[in-house]
Amino acid sequence: MTASILAQTSSPVPQTSNPEAQASSPVPQTSNPEAQASSPAPEAESSEPQKDSPVPQKDDPVMTEPCQLTYSIFFPAEHGQCKAAIAWAKQVELRTNGQVKITVFPGGKLTDAKQCYDGVVRGKSDIGMSCFAYTRDRFPVMEAVDLPLGYPNGLVATRVVNAFYQQVNPRELSDVKVMYLHAHGPGLLHTNKPVQYLPDLYQMKIRSTGLSAKIIEALGAIPVAMPQGDTYKSLQKGIVAGTFGPMEVLKGWRQAEVIRYSTNCKQIGYTTAMFVVMNRTKWSSLPKNIQETITIVNQEWSDVHGLAWDALDDQGRDFSIQNKNFIFELSDKEVEKWKKAIEQVMYHYLDKTQVKTYRVKPILIAYIN
Template sequence: MTSKRHSYVCAAALGLGVALGLAAVAQPAIAQDKPVNLRLGHWLPPSHPLHPAFTEWGASLEKATNGTVKTQIFPAQQLGQAKDHYDMARDGIADITYVNPGYTPGRFPVIAGSEIPFLFSNGKSGSAAIDAWYRKYAEKEMSDVKVCMTFVHDPGTFHSKIRIAKPDDLKGHKIRPGNASVARLVTLAGGTNVQVTAPEARDALERGLADAISFPWGSVFIFGFEKAVKYHMDAPLYISNFVLAVNKAAYGKLSANQKKAFDAHCTSEMSEKVNTAWSDAESSGKAKMLALPGHEGVKPSDSDIAAWRKLSDEMTKAWYEDAKKVGVNGEQALNELKAELKKRNAAF
């Protein structure tokens, strides 16, 4: 790990540690509280800001339960592939997992509505907003698990071997989308989707299997993509959503006192705190990227943005139909999300 990356992770852990320290209030121990060890599996490298964030979250939970609930972190797909993390929580392969619903397109249509382009202005308060919004729908859509919290990354964009400023620039090119909604955007623009997970994306770029990826700025460095791309569309195109999913049987084994502490660590406010260091790191990645020799920011014109928005409107209509199929009024749900984003100063 480079010194810069080490500082990056330490700063993330320190910032979250202070925030969680203020939030965590230890619960009085009671006789029937038995020691519990929860396995938290994620697919990110340990250098990612969320790894120390999850570690600090677990430490805060341990403190709040007077040491009776401990969390062991398994990063980098140690317990299973990235696309399998929802099923891992459902089946008890891990007790808590970090899920990207976009890795299984079509499986979770309601939360996919948050991925419609040009909704979010930032990932920090945007995480609290999506968490508050999705709680109404989580039990319906992810009933196999207990959803602890939902969050998003800071808005991402296209990072590519080719110049991308407008939808026409995607025609005939192979794009690794960050989620199902970006995949739909690519298809509408005439491009071809290459479905690989984040850890596999650099290999796809280097082998010529993909011409571009959609990713937030800071994470490009974490996964080493800056060595495989040259151009970066300078616009907050999209977000991806993520869920911290909990095995129901594991949660059920907690005492009433432990559940109270656990639930206090599964709130919209906690979602924002867990995500803060990551959002700060992602947003700072833009200046760092564009300062690198051989890298170029491509600024879309007003007409380019209008063209992207036109495709976004088509996606919104299509999502309304997807939501309708599972008994959800898409227009109402999207208006609720927009209202929550506005309320928390997270609307684009």
């Protein structure tokens, strides 16, 4: 399965616009430590009516005025993933000829990262974006994607999570309409003390969530759960000695300012899968031609987010070097030790998932192997 999925990720996916070019354009940064580095986000196309939009059906609900939707995102407005989401909202409005208008609320203004999914289910927001890992044990099947499979980049991770969801279609997401999913590049170690060998990590307090916390524990460190928004101050005050995340966090969350070292352990690189979901009742209220139009945009936009993650990783690496931080590469011998240490995370996950969702176990084993 892994081989086939990764092979699929190398083939080009048609885009309405050029997301790769859009994902590489720089955006000015704010000076606030808690503010986010911005990133690439695609621009909407011309405002002319879309001639190729699906044609309304006779039994479709009649829309006498534009449908107004709210979109809750925990990323701040300056962050590249928020910008990509705003561009998606604009594209939906454009392609539906203004029949759907989406107001984006960044920075957790409507619902915070942990409450985002339930907020969509309960109608606090019509659409929401957050991480599966922020709601522990709520999404046991989708957590499979977060395992340390050695993801090379965000585009691959994004395509894997969408392919996995489409194949498995887990019941844990049945109470919402999934727009699309995306996932960041390989999660690495960023610390205040050098970590070149496994014993260096012993008893270090490392910010980590979900399955990444299990990885940190298996490596001999102490996991400390917290959202990204709290990590800067926690590193600054010494509450944690490091964080486990993609290179993106070094600029996107300004964490390069409060760490000194990064350890490139991409061979055990995990990811954090993220959802973009819509309230099911609200989705059902839309005419079929509008649903079809949004679905087309969704199919294009997951890659936009994947490419944005990769551009953000590059920016994070450069920003960290500018801050005179060091990046360590693990030796081949050390890589094997780290891989051996995290095997228990794989086996524990399979045992847990076998009880709850036995039917997907063969698929999960194929992904891991």
